[in-house]
Amino acid sequence: MLTDRQLLIFQVIVDDFIRSAQPVGSRSLSKKEEIQFSSATIRNEMADLEELGFLEKTHTSSGRIPSEKGYRFYVDHLLSPQKLDTKDVNSVRSIFTERIYELEKIVQRSAQILSELTNYTAIVLGPAVRENKLKKIQIVPLNDETAIAIIVTDTGHVENKMFHLPIGIDSSDIEKLVNILNERLTGVPLEELNGKIYKEVALVLRQHIRSYDSMFSSLVETLKIPTNEKLFFGGKTNMLSQPEFHDISKVKNLLTMIEHEEDMYDIIRKNPSGINVKIGKENGNSAMDDCSLITATYSIGTEQLGTIAILGPTRMEYSRVISLLKFFSNDLSVVLTKLYQSK
Amino acid sequence: MLTDRQLLIFQVIVDDFIRSAQPVGSRSLSKKEEIQFSSATIRNEMADLEELGFLEKTHTSSGRIPSEKGYRFYVDHLLSPQKLDTKDVNSVRSIFTERIYELEKIVQRSAQILSELTNYTAIVLGPAVRENKLKKIQIVPLNDETAIAIIVTDTGHVENKMFHLPIGIDSSDIEKLVNILNERLTGVPLEELNGKIYKEVALVLRQHIRSYDSMFSSLVETLKIPTNEKLFFGGKTNMLSQPEFHDISKVKNLLTMIEHEEDMYDIIRKNPSGINVKIGKENGNSAMDDCSLITATYSIGTEQLGTIAILGPTRMEYSRVISLLKFFSNDLSVVLTKLYQSK
DNA sequence: GTTAGCACTCCTTTATATCGAGTGCTAAAT
DNA sequence: ATTTAGCACTCGATATAAAGGAGTGCTAAC
Numbered sequence A, B: 001m002l003t004d005r006q007l008l009i010f011q012v013i014v015d016d017f018i019r020s021a022q023p024v025g026s027r028s029l030s031k032k033e034e035i036q037f038s039s040a041t042i043r044n045e046m047a048d049l050e051e052l053g054f055l056e057k058t059h060t061s062s063g064r065i066p067s068e069k070g071y072r073f074y075v076d077h078l079l080s081p082q083k084l085d086t087k088d089v090n091s092v093r094s095i096f097t098e099r100i101y102e103l104e105k106i107v108q109r110s111a112q113i114l115s116e117l118t119n120y121t122a123i124v125l126g127p128a129v130r131e132n133k134l135k136k137i138q139i140v141p142l143n144d145e146t147a148i149a150i151i152v153t154d155t156g157h158v159e160n161k162m163f164h165l166p167i168g169i170d171s172s173d174i175e176k177l178v179n180i181l182n183e184r185l186t187g188v189p190l191e192e193l194n195g196k197i198y199k200e201v202a203l204v205l206r207q208h209i210r211s212y213d214s215m216f217s218s219l220v221e222t223l224k225i226p227t228n229e230k231l232f233f234g235g236k237t238n239m240l241s242q243p244e245f246h247d248i249s250k251v252k253n254l255l256t257m258i259e260h261e262e263d264m265y266d267i268i269r270k271n272p273s274g275i276n277v278k279i280g281k282e283n284g285n286s287a288m289d290d291c292s293l294i295t296a297t298y299s300i301g302t303e304q305l306g307t308i309a310i311l312g313p314t315r316m317e318y319s320r321v322i323s324l325l326k327f328f329s330n331d332l333s334v335v336l337t338k339l340y341q342s343k
Numbered sequence C: 001g002t003t004a005g006c007a008c009t010c011c012t013t014t015a016t017a018t019c020g021a022g023t024g025c026t027a028a029a030t
Numbered sequence D: 001a002t003t004t005a006g007c008a009c010t011c012g013a014t015a016t017a018a019a020g021g022a023g024t025g026c027t028a029a030c
Helices: A004-020 A026-030 A039-051 A068-078 A086-097 A103-118 A171-185 A190-208 A212-223 A248-259 A261-269 A318-341 B004-020 B026-030 B039-051 B068-078 B086-097 B103-118 B171-185 B190-208 B212-223 B248-259 B261-269 B318-341
Strands: A055-057 A064-066 A121-125 A134-141 A146-153 A158-164 A231-234 A276-279 A291-300 A303-313 B055-057 B064-066 B121-125 B134-141 B146-153 B158-164 B231-234 B276-279 B291-300 B303-313
Touching: A004 A026, A004 A039, A004 A064, A004 A068, A026 A039, A039 A055, A039 A064, A064 A068, A068 A276, A068 A318, A086 A103, A086 A318, A103 A121, A103 A231, A103 A303, A103 A318, A121 A261, A134 A171, A134 B134, A146 A212, A146 B146, A158 A212, A158 B158, A171 A190, A190 A212, A231 A261, A248 A261, A248 B248, A261 A291, A261 A303, A291 A318, A303 A318, B004 B026, B004 B039, B004 B064, B004 B068, B026 B039, B039 B055, B039 B064, B064 B068, B068 B276, B068 B318, B086 B103, B086 B318, B103 B121, B103 B231, B103 B303, B103 B318, B121 B261, B134 B171, B146 B212, B158 B212, B171 B190, B190 B212, B231 B261, B248 B261, B261 B291, B261 B303, B291 B318, B303 B318
Parallel strands: none
Antiparallel strands: A055 A064, A121 A231, A121 A303, A134 A146, A146 A158, A276 A291, A291 A303, B055 B064, B121 B231, B121 B303, B134 B146, B146 B158, B276 B291, B291 B303
């Protein structure tokens, strides 16, 4: 329904505004070499595009800026898959040649690199521990009253939690308990741990362990480890350099929201797999009204594992960021699969 | 060398400026009930105080604000130990009645509470793991190539690191190794672990373990766990509400510096035990020129363990924050001692 | 259908005046 | 010898006006 000329003009306006952060006027447009019509023609087209809801004015006699609907259209229909800079490719590859084995460190480093590459804020939702399979449970008594339970997963993730020992429990009891748990629970995904314990292990335990009841409740409580994925951030302060955030109160709202990990977690988590773009109010959070969030998922083998996100102003370099995220999430998946899939 | 009247005037000026963030003039001072002289007299005294370096003007005809030297004098000589609000006392106590056992969580929660109570940024330097004593080492093989080493300390802190297994190593070898390590190293402070391994354990290991060399290097590398204390933050964005940080570039510098954990670590770490106040340039970091940092140390039993810090503008409520930190660090020490000293 | 021309809008910048809180200094009062 | 009243002066903050410029919408000519 848009003519080719309108499409061209619209695209040039968006590209120009993304670069300059300044409203784009008809005169400056007419000077671009890809545009051959007079400023008056452009003005007419711009008026139409505004009527259609793709463009806005900041005041009656200003140039045009893209509206949210405009960005949405731009992202959905006008984005040509951009070839990545070799410089970017190298930066990304560089992480994966560093010999890091811990999943968490790889992920943290990813957030850092992505923020440096984009100058936006990078948020990486860590590996979904809940889907990891139990490799080993260990219990280390610290003194007569407390012990520490350690859970190791097949991806090398370690969770630990302190708990109270019932009075008078014996170290041989603990040993027995640990053996039984490992025997019965190895290979079980963490998210099913609780259920399995009640269904399959409780009975066996009761037969073998003295002072079973008090011990059991302590332990079960402990195994309810919050298996929420962790968030990793990079470039939290990058937003401060964006001209749209010169207003201190806007910045404060945004940064406060970023610090609030639970909210952030929900916002990142609920994105489906693949690349996803949320523009301005689509984020459903007033602090993010002037922001866009681009997410990509990564995986180990066939399991969807986590999410990478870039948070920038709505006036974001969509094309570049999307290419970067596609490339990055893919490489990350490959590397992680290689590292941990080798059963 | 300062007369009583100068002292009085100076104190009132500092208190007023801390409250209002506005330069204090002679007229408004003369209206305070604790001050009985005319504005002209006050002007003379203020001129003297300025000559002595305790006060400054923001421009030729402005009121006075305290200089850094002034704040220093104020902190060193004019601070009356303020009684804490019962509201504050209760807030602090509330953390310690929550049944949290993990050291890290207590510490994280502390940072949060302190930032809420002060409206400044709270930074807590976590327990000094390096002084913790080894409770147990465990090694969990994940697959043929990698294993994960887990170190538990007497305070319940858990460190873990992945490492590569030499090809062809046997699970009985690993078991032997772990047994020897635990036998010889239990009770050794983490910071001495490396030395001990070379001096006392290497020989024994060589006798018992096949494929010793490759295993050993892998493991030793692994035990060089970065035992740097972790930093915990609360209220990172609180600075944005302070009028002195209305300037975006100042904020950006400060927040970027806060994000940069290594620098922050050094700044917090090098404070001696007890309460410490660093004002403005004393911090030795240009991003903190308009900030003051108040630190207090906490401990488990007799060991100095960590540091709590409050970062605010130089125009900070020194009296209140110092009282709060004294009280808090003391309570924290008591609680931690109770929790972990019960050998 | 396109474009040149023009009046109009509104932000930005610059200049100018005014106000007021504050100072330093001098001279009178205590 | 202090203290204080008085006064000229400074300078930031605020308001107002004027000029400039980038941009628009509309009309009429191409």
